[in-house]
Amino acid sequence: MSDRTVERLAGDEWAIAATLALAGLGIAAGSQLLVAAATLPLWYVAAAAFGTNQPSMVRVNRRISVRDGASGGPIDDADESTNSGSATVSADPGETVTVRTTVQNAGSDTIVDLRVVDGVPDTLPVVSGSPRACETLEPLEETTLEYELEPRRGEHAFDDVTVRTRDLTGTVAETWRAGAGGDDAVRCSPVVESVSLGDGANDYAGEVPTDEGGSGLEFYAVREYEPGDPVRSIDWRRYAGSRELATIEYRAERATRIVCVVDARPSQFRAATTARPPAIERSAEAAEQALEALVAAGHPTGVVGFHEQRLTTVAPGTDPATRREASQLLEGVREADFLGYRSSDRTRTDDPVADLPRALPGEAQVYLFSSFVDDEPVDLVERLRARGYAVRVISPDVTTAADDIATRLESLDRETRLARARATGARVIDWDREQSLGVLLRNAIRKGGRR
Template sequence: MSERETDRLDRGEWGLVVALSLAGIGLVVGSQLLVAAATVPLWYVVAAVVGTQQDATVRLRRELAVDDGFDGESGGFDTGSDDGSSDPGDTVTVRTTVRNVGSEPIVDLRVVDGVPEALSVVSGSPRACVTLEPGAEATVEYAVELCRGEHAFGDATIRTRDLTGTVAETWTAGVAGDETVRCSPPVETVPLGGGTNDYAGEVPTDEGGSGVEFYAVREYQSGDPVGAIDWRRYAGTRELATVEYRAERATRIVCVVDARSSQFRAATTGQLSAIELSGTAAERTLETLVAGGHPTGVVGVHDHQLSTVSPGADPTTRRRAVDLLRATWGADSVGTTSARLRQGDPVETLPRLLPGEAQVYLFSSFVDDMPAELVEVLWARGYAVRVISPDVTTGSDDVATRLEALDRRNRLARVRATGARVVDWQLERPLGLVLHDAIGEAGDR
């Protein structure tokens, strides 16, 4: 809590002027009524002179609710996912309760909640002006729209006035309860296809080896482990046979984020741009893959430049990849990251930078032909490709926007014709559900 600043808003000068004017006019014209009326402003002058600061004591508490708001059954708020994160564009309802814990009533209490600068208020107001009796409370309720990042709410600003309205006190007070909200949607799992390497991992393959899922029974060969022999078959036929299980291999993933100038477009002025949506999806996909032990890299595709972080699962690689992703959507400068920079046409340069067995996750809005051409080239060279495409062509119903939306659908159909997996991300759907659809489509190459 900060120190209180006391201001005397009015010292009663105007009341004294009015009183003297009325009295003077009354004496000149001989009106006893005007002379008597001159005593009324004098009472205000007296009140302004003797007015004192009010010893107000308040306590504040804040609760945040994502989407569903107050849960009547549990008696609390739904704060979104288990890890406290939410999707960009989600609406968060904020309820800040202020209670008068002093022994005197507060006749004029004004509260301004500490809204993070990056969040815009879309309904309600973070301000309130109320009168509180001792023990009474009032609630300030409003809603903010989330954007990517972690946002901390600040202290509330309090201002009180005494009964005469001439003395005001202003200070900031800490708010108990919820303080931060993170806009970084969780992803439980990520679809993995058949592009694998020779290391053990979690992706089933079409070959026998060490694993847990039955694959085939073959004739026994000298040197086969004793534990792999089918002893039941031997007991019945006296023939040795070896049981093989489906081998599981690790896979290297490369998240390719389209960060060209065409991607800094949003469906409407109040929504996130394509690059912010793609960056969010790519970052959460990266974190999930690395947490699962899959070597993962990132490529940022710019107009005439590619920034790359090679696949890996170690903390250093993860940090470098996250830095690169945040730089692609403008939070930092690409030049300040530790990514490697390559000049050239993305369609020609990217295939030369990818590991031979890598799977590619492409994040782009497909508002032009370059992403479709890139997918065709990658698929022709044997790369498994998955596309997650935020739709930013739905913000208007004019002819030009409808034509752009049609062109985009044709590009996605062109990509599907290659065999690539495509998730058309309609912005009213949360990112978690979009990626869940991609997981449901997962399969072999």
């Protein structure tokens, strides 16, 4: 608990003015009652001047709980029991963070005028409810502030609760900051358990099934025996029945390289509302989570950020240096400092849509993160598909939550662009803000086809 500040609020002027007015009116009217009433404001001033302040005591407890914004349902008991008593609560983008801060009068006197402001982190917008309250509390009586926050990436610590009380006359105010027990931080760093792979592959053994025979686990075909075939591949059952040699082939599995392409053009700094993160921040966040999940699974993964006049590339890999460079690039994108990021593999271009396909490995899969508020991402998807790349689109929707006609028309145009991207054979995920990022990348992206 911080030091208390006691101040006496100004208010003598009106009392003196009221005294003079009543006294003058009483003398003019010859009314002894009005003259006597003129002394009442002076008693008020005297009480404020000579009165003593009794320090108030409050007890504060904060509880943070999380519910899935997509379901819109109540918080289940499992979630509450998990978060109960923890100092830091974890949440994913798209979920709703509910804060309940309880303030109890721990003293023996009534607090006539209690004003409380919870220490909400500046980086977390309040979407409903209020973190403020003004109450009168009897001894041991309590009040609860309840409000909801929209989680943003990172760890956000709550400040102490600001408390302000006034005495019965309203002229003496006491202000201090009270520490809150219970939960005190929200961490928003969703972990993606797995990201399914598409049909792009190279000639190295890996986990992506192909339409060709080779070493693997899944049965592919039976062919005539050829000299030099491994003994373990011979179909001995067939030989026992017909005395004919045949060789079993299994479906070959190839390795794949993946490139996360993040649209960092100025059009991506748009958000659905001023209280919500822009498309570029959501795209960078989704790309980073996909990158970590894919690299952890052993798939070489890189990142390309494209601006109107430059391409910045981190080549696919699984080593710590690749992960570090990719994270730095995505952090620069997220913090709107894409141009300030320095990389040895940075290409200046007048037409990034035309030049980007030529900068990718020929067998790579492409994950494109863009809001599709203009036609350039569609042109890019069409060029990539024409070159045979497997393309997945994760598109954050920034045209929702608006009632004006212009935004509705833009929403229709965006849906048309996504339909055009699907028509090329790309797999498209229309990412609404209410969808959890982890659920999106784990469940919405299905396994791809064959090579």
